[in-house]
Amino acid sequence: MELEGKQxxxxxxxxxxxxxxxxxxxxxxxxxxxxxxxxxDLAPAVSRFLDEGIVxxxxxxxxxxxxxxxxxxxxxxxxxxxxxxxxxVSTGAELQGEIEFAWRLGNAGVVAxxxxxxxxxxxxxxxxILNGSGVKTVACGNxxxxxxxxxxxxxxxxxxxxxxxxxxxxxxxxFRADVAVWMNFAPDHMDRYEHLxxxxxxxxxxxxxxxxxxxxxxxxGEEHQGNGNVVTFSAYSSESDFRLEDGSIIxxxxxxxxxxxxxRLNGRHNAENVMAAMATASCIGxxxxxxxxxxxxxTPPPHRCEVIATIDEVVYVNDSKATNLHAIQSSLAGQxxxxxxxxxxxxxxLDFSEVTPLIRxxxxxxxxxxxxxxxxxxxxxxxxxxxxxxxLEEAVxxxxxxxxxxxxxxxxxxxxxxxxxxxYEQRGDVxxxxxxxxx
Numbered sequence: 001m002e003l004e005g006k007q008x009x010x011x012x013x014x015x016x017x018x019x020x021x022x023x024x025x026x027x028x029x030x031x032x033x034x035x036x037x038x039x040x041d042l043a044p045a046v047s048r049f050l051d052e053g054i055v056x057x058x059x060x061x062x063x064x065x066x067x068x069x070x071x072x073x074x075x076x077x078x079x080x081x082x083x084x085x086x087x088x089v090s091t092g093a094e095l096q097g098e099i100e101f102a103w104r105l106g107n108a109g110v111v112a113x114x115x116x117x118x119x120x121x122x123x124x125x126x127x128x129i130l131n132g133s134g135v136k137t138v139a140c141g142n143x144x145x146x147x148x149x150x151x152x153x154x155x156x157x158x159x160x161x162x163x164x165x166x167x168x169x170x171x172x173x174x175f176r177a178d179v180a181v182w183m184n185f186a187p188d189h190m191d192r193y194e195h196l197x198x199x200x201x202x203x204x205x206x207x208x209x210x211x212x213x214x215x216x217x218x219x220x221g222e223e224h225q226g227n228g229n230v231v232t233f234s235a236y237s238s239e240s241d242f243r244l245e246d247g248s249i250i251x252x253x254x255x256x257x258x259x260x261x262x263x264r265l266n267g268r269h270n271a272e273n274v275m276a277a278m279a280t281a282s283c284i285g286x287x288x289x290x291x292x293x294x295x296x297x298x299t300p301p302p303h304r305c306e307v308i309a310t311i312d313e314v315v316y317v318n319d320s321k322a323t324n325l326h327a328i329q330s331s332l333a334g335q336x337x338x339x340x341x342x343x344x345x346x347x348x349x350l351d352f353s354e355v356t357p358l359i360r361x362x363x364x365x366x367x368x369x370x371x372x373x374x375x376x377x378x379x380x381x382x383x384x385x386x387x388x389x390x391x392l393e394e395a396v397x398x399x400x401x402x403x404x405x406x407x408x409x410x411x412x413x414x415x416x417x418x419x420x421x422x423x424y425e426q427r428g429d430v431x432x433x434x435x436x437x438x439x
Contacts, residue, residue, distance in 0.1 A: 004028035012075025097171025115183025186326030267334025320428030
């Protein structure tokens with residue numbers, strides 16, 4: 001893609017926008033950036049862009065596109081249907097998402113991972129297996145570095161290991177994955193999508209443009225639309241290619257390739273993450289024996305069923321990454337002891353009654369937080385005692401009082417956190433600090 005002298009507008013003042021703008025400028029483009037957020041809130045971003053010699057226009061002024069645009073690069077956090085999106089689309093200039101834009105300027109193969117849950121752990125694990133086996137890669141996209149930053153670095157990789165959200169997949173056109181990994185699907189982001197099918201269809205775009213010699217790694221029973229060779233995995237089905245039997249992961253040939261108890265991971269959902277990673281690595285030619293040491297030594301990223309401490313024979317588990325109902329269900333299903341659950345956060349249009357069967361079977365009490373505290377209480381109060389807390393610190397203190405020896409206090413919010421925190425990382429850190437203070 002030739003950019004020399006082209007007029008490019010980048011939408012979004014976050015990391016994706018800044019790195020895409022830097023990448024475009026490095027290829028000789030004339031770059032301007034736009035974000036309709038409040039000017040007072042975006043003052044630090046304006047300075048970051050100016051440090052790169054790029055003008056960032058904010059507020060209402062950002063809704064006025066410049067003339068003679070050749071290309072618009074839109075960040076995943078900005079909806080095409082938003083005011084700024086519609087204003088720039090109306091110019092008729094080509095629109096590319098940051099992933100599409102960076103991929104066209106890159107020179108590596110692609111392993112792409114999507115799904116409602118498990119994406120980050122699987123992406124991280126795939127990257128470590130590949131690097132540990134001599135295949136040079138980097139975890140990027142929705143996790144780790146923005147793809148634009150990776151391409152801008154000039155480092156030669158064999159593969160980009162890309163975690164992709166539905167937001168990033170909305171704006172692809174020619175992007176192609178050599179291996180496309182579909183972890184699972186469950187309702188989420190209904191504050192962005194009008195219909196559930198809109199969310200599903202955005203994710204299914206990961207299979208677009210694949211060729212017959214590409215690979216589709218898919219959870220058994222999930223929908224897919226790929227042209228490539230299909231490999232399935234499941235911790236719950238004996239029909240899948242990769243499966244879990246008697247605590248061991250079994251290959252498509254029926255042989256034991258990993259004793260799951262040797263790893264630092266727990267729960268069937270993490271077993272599926274391991275299976276997906278092993279299946280992906282095998283698709284690009286890595287032998288199972290060459291993967292095992294990396295998997296056994298692998299420590300998952302924080303905030304994903306992370307054991308913080310055991311205090312007075314109660315284990316405290318940080319699952320702050322659980323930003324949807326499917327994640328709560330996976331977390332609860334992975335607990336073998338009674339649970340005191342801390343849940344809640346931002347309203348995303350999710351129906352918490354869907355979790356009722358697991359609440360009835362596993363949970364001793366619920367502490368509700370955030371915008372949807374009353375909604376959760378209404379859904380579950382007839383089944384299990386529900387208490388509301390004004391802060392996460394208060395929720396931890398209440399949960400401690402309700403837990404008994406041998407219980408788990410599980411922080412699995414089931415929604416996003418922007419009503420109280422900057423993101424799941426901050427709220428997970430607050431939970432960790434509150435638990436450590438109990439000592």
